[in-house]
Amino acid sequence: MVSNSEDLVFRVITKGDQKIAVAYFDDLINPTSMQDSIVRPLEESSEDLNYHLIKDTINIAKLTTTNAITDVVDNLVNGTAYIFKEGDTHGVLADVADKGTRALEKAETESLVFGPKISFTESITKNLNLIRSNINDPKLCVETFMVGSRTKKKVQMVYIKDIAEEENVNTFRQRMTDIEIDSIVDSTVLAQLIEDNSFTFFPQFITTELPDRCTISLLHGKIALLVDRSPTAIIGPSTFINFFESTEDIYMRWNMGTFLRFIRFVAIFFSILLTPAYVAVLTYHYEVIPSALLVSLGQSRSNVPFPPVFEALLLEFIIELLREAGARLPTKVGQTMGIVGGIVIGQASVQAGFTSNILIIIIAISALGSFTAPSYAIGTAVRIIRFPIIVMAGLYGGVGIMFCFCFILIHLLKITTLGRPYLSPIYPFRFSDLKYSIFRMPYQYLVKRPVSNHPIDKGRIPIKKAKMKKDVDE
Structure with missing residues (x-):
């Protein structure tokens, strides 16, 4: 079952008969x-x-016995050694894999000012240890799945038994067991395999490299999946x-966290609708432009030979090229390329007459708005x-924008x-979940977990304790 491989070693230890x-x-x-945990103890042993x-002789913590050839092959390709005595009915699998993982480092893609900076690594064991160090709860459950017909990857489902809803756990469990694929390369691939709708642009599962974000989600009644490598x-x-x-919203004071969330929502709204609004106004709705601004707009666009919709699409495409x-370039070169470019x-x-100054500003604001999402x-x-949306704004003006907005809203509802x-x-x-989503309320008001997650244990803080005064001498 194992093809000819030069790195497949059979080492025979002879001791008498x-x-x-x-x-x-x-x-x-x-x-x-x-050498130290298997070969030497076997060579030095005087027993039959x-x-x-x-199993009692070798010094390896993770040992199993098997006589199934499929188990042997699956474990060999994962760095396990198989020890078999001639004439015996079973052999021993000993985990001596060289994991080759990097040390714990600072998160790169989800940067924070406040809170822990440590991130997950490629080792599923280290990642699970990070979660367990944050949640030392005996009710923390871990279920293991092996996914992939050719390259088997270990996937662990983590949840808190008396918080996570059983239906959510069963749904995750069913989707994991229903996967039929030769290999999964990364957790992002697994998320696409188990999501509800594969044809939407919107992601349906959060993928994070922050252990603290994973911890907070588990305590709120969610479920996490860890993928080896x-x-x-x-x-x-x-x-x-x-x-x-962002987890930073929790580490900051509640009013600051709420303000930052509003900033993100407004930024995303502007990112989606600002450029289409520019195209619609200049194409069909000049009457909504203030007279003072109309003069500067006319002067800015006097040398532009293209219609607003083509002008906007061209600049948006250039921004995407720069991004x-x-x-794709190395870090320092990429930053220079983005700024200078x-x-x-x-x-x-602007000088060549391809676009106007005002559209440059609008495109820049739209790009910045899309980057505010964590x-x-x-x-x-x-x-x-x-x-x-820009194309529809150029074809039908404000009606086209509203059509796209309604279409997206209906799509999100489905x-x-x-x-x-x-x-x-x-x-x-x-209403009770708004303080966990749109707003960030003080902790004494967060007495129950989010209802949307359907947690079994709904309480976080006893209501009487939450209402008590903080000063004991009053």
């Missing part, structure tokens, strides 16, 4: 652990060994508003849906995440 074979892939194991005594965790069910929340080029191309476009996935979705409404707590409306 008994022969013990050790099979392993040389490139996948830790040589020191192999069988697989029971082999992936530095991000999947969190579900996730609503549309969750993608605009993609900056992301934006200034040079913007100034040259989730990269939702920011990308916003940038994509802006293009069809989307579900793990079978739950995507727009919760806006639809269905749950």
Whole structure:
């Protein structure tokens, strides 16, 4: 079942009449652990060994016995050694894999000012340890799945048993067992395989590299998936508003956190509608422009030979080119490319008569607005849906914008995440959950967990304790 491979090693240890074979892939194991924990103890042992005594002889923590060839092959390709004595009925699998993972580092894609800076790594063991160190609750449950027909990847589902709703857990469990694919490369691929709607631009599961965000979600009644060799965790069910929340909102004072959330919502609204509004106004609705601004608009567009819709699409496309080029280049070169390229191309476009100064400002505000979303996935979705709205604004003006807005709203109402409404707590409306989504209230008012997650244990803070005064001497 294993093809010819030069790194597949069969090492035979002969002791009198008994022969013990050790099979392993040389490139996948830790040589020191192999020599010190397996080979040397077997060579120094004076007993007549069988697989029971082999387990007691070698110094490896993770040991299992098996006589199934499929188990042996699956474990060999994951860095496990198989120890078998000639004539015995079972062999021993010993985990001596060289994990080759990086040390714990600062988060790169989700930068924070306040709160823990540590991020997940490619080791599923380290990632689970990070979660357990944050939640030392005996009710924290971990279920393991092996996904992939050719390359089996370990996936662990993490949840708190007396908080997470059983229906959500069962839905996750069913979707994991129903997956039929040869391999999953990363957690982002797994999220696409288990999502409710594969044809929408909007992501339905949060993927995060922050252990504290994963911890907060678990305490609110959500479920997390960890994938081996992936530095991000999947969190579900996730609503549309969750993608605009940052853990920094929790670490800051409640009024500051609420203000920052409003800034993000307004920025995303401007990012979607500002450029289409410019196109619609200049194409069909000159009457809504103030007379003082109309003169400057006319002067700015006097040398532009293109209609507003083509002008806007051209600039949006250039911005996307700069963003993609900056992301693909090395860090320092990418930052320089983004800044210098934006200034040079913007100034040259205005002087050459390709665009107007006002549209440059509007495009820049729209681009900045899409970057305010803490989730990269939702920011990308916003940038994509802006293009069809601009086209509709150029064809039908304000009516086209409203048509697109209504279409997107209806689409969001139809989307579900793990079978739950995507727009919760806006639809269905749950007033008590607004303090966890749109607003960020003081902690003494957060006495219950979000209803949208359907938690079993609904209470977070006893109501009597929350109403008590803080000074004990009063």
